[in-house]
Amino acid sequence: MRPIFAFVNRAGECKPYRVGKGMQGKPYTCPRAANTEKDKKDMEEQLLNELQKIRELTLLGIKKALTMTDASLLTGLSKSHLYKLVCAKKIPYYKSQGGKLTYFDRRELEAWMLSGRIKTSVELEQEAADFLVADR
Secondary structure (H helix, E strand, O other): OOOEEEEEOOOOOEEEEEOOHHHOOOOOOOHHHHOHHHHHHHHHHHHHHHHHHHHHHHHHHHOOEEOHHHHHHHHOOOHHHHHHHHHOOOOOOEEOOOOOOEEEEHHHHHHHHOOOOOOOHHHHHHHHHHHHHHHO
């Protein structure tokens, strides 16, 4: 008699099946049942991580003065790149009383992010037409 194994169908149910000669000697196991506690812990951990991210992003929306980490989340730039921009004075920033911590004003940072607007081709054509008309 061939041994019985288990598989998980699309509904997540464990169903037994028999295997061919090459698989004999292995016991009947249900993959879902064997990992239930581990799956629960993994899922719990994932949910806690997601809740932590949501909390951080919610607090980020409320803050006016942002730390380097907050600014990195807001802009999508790495901390090291932000430090380079601060060092080169290419980004508006504030220093703490002792000069150790770097802070950013949320509005100034957003204005800085939106400062490099590129004109559309329609705007460029209109500007060229206005220039030609004004020149005459």
